[in-house]
Amino acid sequence: MDRFVWTSGLLEINETLVIQQRGVRIYDGEEKIKFDAGTLLLSTHRLIWRDQKNHECCMAIPLSLVVFIEEQAAGIGKSAKIVVHLYPAPPNKEPGPFQNSKNSYIKLSFKEHGQIEFYRRLSEEMTQRRWENVPVSQSLQTNRGPQPGRIRAVGIVGIERKLEEKRKETDKNISEAFEDLSKLMVKAKEMVELSKSIANKIRDKQGDITEDETIRFKSYLLSMGIANPVTRETYGSGTQYHMQLAKQLVGILQVPLEERGGIMSLTEVYCLVNRARGMELLSPEDLVNACKMLEALKLPLRLRVFDSGVMVIELQSHKEEEMLASALETVSEKGSLTSEEFAKLVGMSVLLAKERLLLAEKMGHLCRDDSVEGLRFYPNLFMTQN
Amino acid sequence: MHRRGVGAGAIAKKKLAEAKYKERGTVLAEDQLAQMSKQLDMFKTNLEEFASKHKQEIRKNPEFRVQFQDMCATIGVDPLASGKGFWSEMLGVGDFYYELGVQIIEVCLALKHRNGGLITLEELHQQVLKGRGKFAQDVSQDDLIRAIKKLKALGTGFSIIPVGGTYLIQSVPAELNMDHTVVLQLAEKSGYVTVSDIKATLKWETERARQVLEHLLKEGLAWLDLQAPGEAHYWLPALFTDLYSQEITADEAREALP
Numbered sequence: 001m002d003r004f005v006w007t008s009g010l011l012e013i014n015e016t017l018v019i020q021q022r023g024v025r026i027y028d029g030e031e032k033i034k035f036d037a038g039t040l041l042l043s044t045h046r047l048i049w050r051d052q053k054n055h056e057c058c059m060a061i062p063l064s065l066v067v068f069i070e071e072q073a074a075g076i077g078k079s080a081k082i083v084v085h086l087y088p089a090p091p092n093k094e095p096g097p098f099q100n101s102k103n104s105y106i107k108l109s110f111k112e113h114g115q116i117e118f119y120r121r122l123s124e125e126m127t128q129r130r131w132e133n134v135p136v137s138q139s140l141q142t143n144r145g146p147q148p149g150r151i152r153a154v155g156i157v158g159i160e161r162k163l164e165e166k167r168k169e170t171d172k173n174i175s176e177a178f179e180d181l182s183k184l185m186v187k188a189k190e191m192v193e194l195s196k197s198i199a200n201k202i203r204d205k206q207g208d209i210t211e212d213e214t215i216r217f218k219s220y221l222l223s224m225g226i227a228n229p230v231t232r233e234t235y236g237s238g239t240q241y242h243m244q245l246a247k248q249l250v251g252i253l254q255v256p257l258e259e260r261g262g263i264m265s266l267t268e269v270y271c272l273v274n275r276a277r278g279m280e281l282l283s284p285e286d287l288v289n290a291c292k293m294l295e296a297l298k299l300p301l302r303l304r305v306f307d308s309g310v311m312v313i314e315l316q317s318h319k320e321e322e323m324l325a326s327a328l329e330t331v332s333e334k335g336s337l338t339s340e341e342f343a344k345l346v347g348m349s350v351l352l353a354k355e356r357l358l359l360a361e362k363m364g365h366l367c368r369d370d371s372v373e374g375l376r377f378y379p380n381l382f383m384t385q386n
Numbered sequence: 387m388h389r390r391g392v393g394a395g396a397i398a399k400k401k402l403a404e405a406k407y408k409e410r411g412t413v414l415a416e417d418q419l420a421q422m423s424k425q426l427d428m429f430k431t432n433l434e435e436f437a438s439k440h441k442q443e444i445r446k447n448p449e450f451r452v453q454f455q456d457m458c459a460t461i462g463v464d465p466l467a468s469g470k471g472f473w474s475e476m477l478g479v480g481d482f483y484y485e486l487g488v489q490i491i492e493v494c495l496a497l498k499h500r501n502g503g504l505i506t507l508e509e510l511h512q513q514v515l516k517g518r519g520k521f522a523q524d525v526s527q528d529d530l531i532r533a534i535k536k537l538k539a540l541g542t543g544f545s546i547i548p549v550g551g552t553y554l555i556q557s558v559p560a561e562l563n564m565d566h567t568v569v570l571q572l573a574e575k576s577g578y579v580t581v582s583d584i585k586a587t588l589k590w591e592t593e594r595a596r597q598v599l600e601h602l603l604k605e606g607l608a609w610l611d612l613q614a615p616g617e618a619h620y621w622l623p624a625l626f627t628d629l630y631s632q633e634i635t636a637d638e639a640r641e642a643l644p
């Protein structure tokens with residue numbers, strides 16, 4: 001910990017910020033010290049740590065003092081960490097939080113995650129060593145590490161050997177997993193080939209494969225995650241699963257829809273349904289495929305796609321066209337409205353408010369005024385006045 | 387000589403032959419379906435075995451996840467197509483990405499009023515991590531990209547725009563063509579762009595530059611700064627990093643959904 005120097009935290013000219021992460025705690029070797037909650041910044045030249053509560057407390061280590069870094073995976077109750085092994089501080093070092101320390105390494109604990117990206121970027125900077133090419137002012141320059149021979153203590157060699165072993169171990173685990181994965185993929189590929197062959201047969205024999213068989217086939221494709229190569233749409237790419245899902249959706253969405261004026265965007269539905277499920281979540285495609293079957297199954301909800309591509313779920317009883325009359329009234333009362341203003345007045349999402357106003361415009365009830373200040377809608381006086 | 391293939395008799399014979407052929411064809415497909423069903427069961431067992439040994443690897447190692455996804459793509463399999471797929475059920479990859487999708491939507495919605503629906507991958511990453519809390523599993527930027535690609539199916543205008551060395555994520559269906567994208571890329575370095583910058587770097591005429599900037603203003607993606615020294619600056623809030631003083635909490639993110 002005695003390698004740190006106090007700093008203002010401002011970047012020097014030619015020094016660039018690479019990545020930053022909140023919620024980082026510093027350890028002096030294995031010991032917890034008082035610097036337990038800060039923002040860690042990585043620049044091309046330094047590692048900077050600033051206390052989250054007291055921004056005046058800000059310190060840095062030049063990257064040139066880093067020997068190497070290792071990752072420490074998270075455990076139960078323990079955050080993921082990066083261990084930074086350091087060269088000794090140069091004799092002319094500026095003042096910092098610690099005068100002396102018996103440890104030649106520090107640990108950075110990522111209590112709010114972000115360790116993966118940070119480690120990646122830090123490794124990159126250690127490889128590129130940009131601080132060597134782009135000098136900054138005196139205060140940041142330090143020795144480029146120790147002179148070979150003298151200061152290279154035995155301890156560091158031991159650490160490097162341990163790191164090499166650990167790398168080999170990790171590589172072995174990865175390669176075993178990778179090997180197993182490759183074998184699995186070979187089998188998966190056979191399934192893909194088989195499904196293509198069946199699909200070709202179905203295509204050639206239009207009308208000779210029963211509905212039952214088609215449904216079975218589709219469910220096999222679903223299990224494997226193979227795209228449906230046959231374009232014969234009875235229920236879109238739907239399967240039994242999607243039919244069941246469609247019926248379930250009715251139960252889940254009836255009340256929320258009523259609360260939201262009978263209409264919700266598919267994004268809202270996706271979030272609502274998955275948040276409610278908690279586990280065994282729906283994929284976006286599951287949701288879309290289920291919704292495509294609503295009409296065919298004569299359920300009280302329907303999927304609607306606006307010209308813009310926005311997809312919504314409506315109650316069958318909801319008539320968007322009837323909402324246009326009241327939309328026109330609202331706009332007329334206020335003279336003119338933007339989507340945001342309309343959304344606020346009526347209590348809708350801005351996305352759907354915009355769609356309603358666009359539909360009203362399409363039907364000739366409203367006119368637009370498109371300027372840098374935004375898109376504003378007015379009652380269409382060309383229609384009403386003569 | 388006997389003429390072949392003519393006459394009512396010949397036609398009837400031909401029809402019978404065709405029917406028999408079709409029948410065989412149907413039987414063939416039936417066979418193959420049965421074969422596929424059997425192979426599917428076997429594959430499921432293999433996958434279960436793989437999962438029991440390596441499920442943790444996938445959960446914990448983002449590089450392995452990338453390799454897994456790439457291999458699936460190569461053979462023509464989408465492990466994230468459905469929550470009901472084997473991959474999702476047995477390896478648990480589904481829930482991981484679908485939940486991430488929800489979190490991405492919530493963050494984008496919460497910040498839309500500030501950045502017009504355009505956000506850097508970095509900032510999205512930071513905000514998602516914050517929202518997930520301390521005990522959740524870490525996610526990489528690659529994970530975010532894959533989750534976003536899946537969200538496109540919902541028709542909401544999610545798109546991924548490469549700029550500089552990173553990406554901008556668009557979460558509203560605003561029309562952005564090549565010209566707009568190129569200007570965004572130009573602005574990435576300093577967070578703003580001017581008409582002169584555009585003319586000097588892209589060699590466009592004034593009118594073309596102004597139109598693009600006006601469109602970005604209209605869509606709420608750019609802010610106009612008339613008090614900047616020299617000429618007007620067009621700032622892109624999406625490209626601000628730690629200039630924000632305000633931060634959203636996980637609750638605010640959830641409340642952003644009406």
